Amino acid sequence: MKIAVIGFGAAAIGFLEKMKHSKHEIHIFEKSKDIFSSSISGIRADGKLFVSSEMGGDIYIDRKLQKQFVDYYINHSSSKNYESGKSFSNEKHYNTFYEKGFLPITSDFYHLGTDQLKEVLNNIFQGFINHKNLIFHFNKRITEIEVTNKQVIINNSETYDKVLIAVGRSGHKLVKSVIQKYPELITDNTQVDLGIRYELPNHIVQELNDEMYEFKLKYKSKTGYMVRTFCNNPSGYVVTENYDDFCTVNGHAKLNDKSKNTNFAILTTIKLTQPFNEPISYGSYIAKLSNLLAGKDKVILQTYDHFKKSKRTKNLYRVFPTLPETKYILGDINLAFPRRIIESIIDFIENLNLIVPGIANPDNLVYAPEIKFYSNKLSNEVFENLQFAGDCSGSTRSIIYATVHGYLVAEKFMN
């Protein structure tokens, strides 16, 4: 069989791991110019690997298989060093948060760090190119997919027996063109997570950081919206993330280079109903409005007190941002975000403060916009010869889930 894999990210890695010993001729098309390109694969930051049945994606993946792939990534680093923790395995912590209305999420974490990931990716790639049936094509962006009865044509020229689309979120243009042609692939598209990145001194959350590394919480706020923490980075750094036409905030942590602050996202899940069907546009407009206020390629930064009072921040006090000054403007997030989202976030922080004093300190830092887009949920049942794996399928949101998803689709191809 001649197979094409579009994108070389986490899902493609899982797929190729299963397929590498097969007799199939597999062509991998990656839009980045080479394996060292900074745009290759979402696995470049921050390298926190989770084992959980409550987060990471909407498909069931056996925890043993998840752990197998955690070990796979760790074993591809030369140091084999990582940080680890367990979120809410401690019953006392679980109960304390539960009593105050929070839903603690249990999971195990293994943090490789942004600094090690490049090497891990390169080592995985070097292993793959030893297999003659795996043929890599870098600098090759796929823009067109045509499904015929028996075959799939890519970029109006090359024909394959089967194609795996594994383009992650950055491949949304390709996915959009495919679903425009084959709308029957869409099974769900109504959700977007909008919120902020919160930054505060390490000592306030030291106990949680030490105990769990990442504390994952959900909370049904008084507005009715579900709010959650996401991507906690002890001694980490806040960064901006550039999309084609807007910029958002994110965070990461390094294994060696540590800051004095912890950052994590606080996100509100918005699920809209018919006739609405454009969650990505909704999130993008709010991001663009924030950028309009902050200036090109910048995000808004505000103290928590001013965020609550809807007052523009002009000075900071004890907490200083890890995001470079050229990347933010001191402002008022309330000018860009809908009120219900702001109220949900404040409700979350105030209630968390009852358990973790200092979380609601007036000079803690709030950055916006932080947005998590959910891809349209796509069906793998419509075409046997065209399959989706990883984040572009709408079924995964993490390195491990995307990798295993690719692995499972490969099993399906081989049967």
Ligand SMILES: Cc1cc2nc3c(=O)[nH]c(=O)nc-3n(C[C@H](O)[C@H](O)[C@H](O)COP(=O)(O)OP(=O)(O)OC[C@H]3O[C@@H](n4cnc5c(N)ncnc54)[C@H](O)[C@@H]3O)c2cc1C
């Ligand atoms: C800043 C950041 C930090 C993150 N941190 C973590 C973390 O710590 N832990 C975690 O579990 N998850 C994390 N994630 C999420 C994680 O990276 C993704 O869930 C995972 O990488 C998804 O894997 P994937 O294979 O679906 O897509 P990706 O890994 O994104 O790979 C897709 C590949 O397809 C290529 N591509 C796109 N379009 C085309 C095209 N048209 N033609 C050819 N190639 C194309 C891209 O260049 C890319 O290399 C993070 C994401 C981001 C953005």
